Amino acid sequence: MLGSIGAASAVAAVWIPALAALALAAVLGALFVIRRRRRAACHSGPAPVVDLGMPAAAPAAVKVPASGAEQ
Numbered sequence: 001m002l003g004s005i006g007a008a009s010a011v012a013a014v015w016i017p018a019l020a021a022l023a024l025a026a027v028l029g030a031l032f033v034i035r036r037r038r039r040a041a042c043h044s045g046p047a048p049v050v051d052l053g054m055p056a057a058a059p060a061a062v063k064v065p066a067s068g069a070e071q
Helices: 002-042
Strands: none
């Protein structure tokens, strides 16, 4: 019985620091991903123009002919 307690103690002495190292690696990995996502969200480029296929009012700077016959 005493030998098994010593063996369990030896395994725990190695296993617990290994779990701590694994937890530290997981936290560092999560921080890396979160920072990368924030950085990517802050530096997104302009959105491309999308044609929805629906008529829309022309911007004020564009001159629109009164009828289609003038073209």
